[in-house]
Amino acid sequence: ACSLDGALDAVEAAAEPPAYRASARGSQMLCEAWARCGRVVCAAVGKDIFVFSTNSGKKMSTLQGHKSPVTCLIASGTLLFSGSVDKTVRRWDLDTGKATSEFCGHTGPIWCLALQDDVLFSGSDDATIGRWDIESGEKMATLTKHSGPVRCLLDMDNTLLSTADDGELLCWNLENMDLVSRMRSGSESCFTCLLTTRAGALFSGSTDGCIRRWDRFNGAILATWKAHSDWIMCLLLSEQSVYSGSREGDIKQWDAATGSLIMTLSTGTISLRRRAGYLAASQDGTVSISLDAEGEKFGKIHNEDGTMSLRTADSKYLSANEEGIVAASSRAIGKNERFVLMDNGDGSVSLQTSHGPYLAAGSNGSVTARRHTDGDADEAEKFSHCMIDGHYSGVTCMLAVETLLLSGGADRSVKLWDSETGLLLASLDGRTGVTCLLESGGAMYAGAARGAPLRLPRPPPPKKRVSV
Secondary structure (H helix, E strand, O other): OEOOOOOOOOOOOOOOOOOEEEEEOOOOOOOOOEEEOOEEEEOOOOOOEEEEEOOOOOEEEEEOOOOOOEEEEEEEOOEEEEEEOOOOEEEEEOOOOEEEEEEOOOOOOEEEEEEEOOEEEEEEOOOOEEEEEOOOOOEEEEEOOOOOOEEEEEEEOOEEEEEEOOOOEEEEEOOOOOEEEEEOOOOOOOEEEEEEEOOOOEEEEEOOOEEEEEEOOOOEEEEEEEOOOOOEEEEEEEOOEEEEEEOOOOEEEEEOOOOOEEEEOOOEEEEEEEOOEEEEEOOOOEEEEEOOOOOOOEEEEEOOOOOEEEEOOOOOEEEEOOOOEEEEEEOOOOHHHOEEEEEOOOOOEEEEEOOOOEOEEOOOOEEEOOOOOOOOOOHHHOEEEEEEEOOOOOEEEEEEEOOEEEEEEOOOEEEEEEOOOOOEEEEEEOOOOEEEEEEEOOEEEEEEOOOOOEEEOOOOOOOOOOOO
16 A cells, blocks of 8 residues: 655654645555655565665665565654554664664554654554554554455544545544544445545545545535546645546546536647648647647547547647638537548658548648548658657556646556646656655655656756747
8 A cells, every 4th residue: 555645855843734635545556655854765565665865866774674565654754654564563763774663463464554743543454543652652542443454544634534445434533533424435436545635625536436525524425526437546636626547547637626627638649740840739729830849749539439639738629621721729529620640651640631631731831631532641741740648557646746747657657747738748667567756855756666766857847839
């Protein structure tokens, strides 16, 4: 299990609380990375925990002591707590790299941890939640209301939230540890991730593909959004939007207040180049060849009939009517907005309209689609191209950085998106599934199912399009 609890760099002074807190779990989420005091701590498949410097990226130490794989991590200043399949929680001093205490008492593997002041909570396969004093290691209480393995813990104000394989989300009072409410979706689904906001909102993702908003005090469902056709793997709050990533590989943006769908991030992007320029759409809907050296990216939309539609950064679609006029002014997909991407066999591609002609670039930079032919595309109808594909497997984690969104997937890739347009800007492939993303000290890190975390280059902000 892996959780991202709004991780921030630790400093000696009190830090500003995170704007949101989130927790997620999934079959690929085997690593947890935290930044504390200039360190990134991670545990992949195995018994050891590795500490890396955020400045140099070099490994500083290896924490050894668990007898079975480490499943979860949580840090407070220079103290680190780790849960393991060996049924124990260990406390580590990051300055010395030594284990200073071992918390014993569970009869099953530890899957999740939460920290509230000087109290540690642990969720176990034995269906219980342990409450521990972090100084003495004494077990102060055992919470026993779940009937299945506890997979996720998240503190919210003066309450503790817990989910388990029994399909229930429980809310506990942190002062007296009384059960406040039981929350259940009403279906046979299980909770996969939780998201809380500073304003007090609670969202959940489930195996039935729904996002639900809850009143945690009475257990009532305030809203249900049918978001995906497969499991929701992760949730993220950025500005006034909730982002959801699914096991089928897509990402959607929602209005956090109303639950209305803002957009589905593109399944990929394509740039089409003709000699020195790129196929581009201006804000007034004019389509031409642009001399922008960065190229023009269109979002790819795959239609059920096998055709492709191309969406601009302004959320308009490229279209070609029967008269051969090419524009980008429609916000809906009709016959004119459907194209077939043809491979010419010489490294170039052509776009054939639904009416038959190919898109052609004129010598003056104009773009039309008037030549009717049953044969191959001619030279003016050929474009070189660059395609970036979206996730083809589960989206396991997300991270918002200014106007950019990063997503990690079980397909071993990290994707970079323009969160304002929904267009995919870049893709970085790794050796194994990406399990968590973290921003620390101006740098970004991707945790992997196996191996050391990958330090990512900080991307520049998206450039504005220039057309001529």
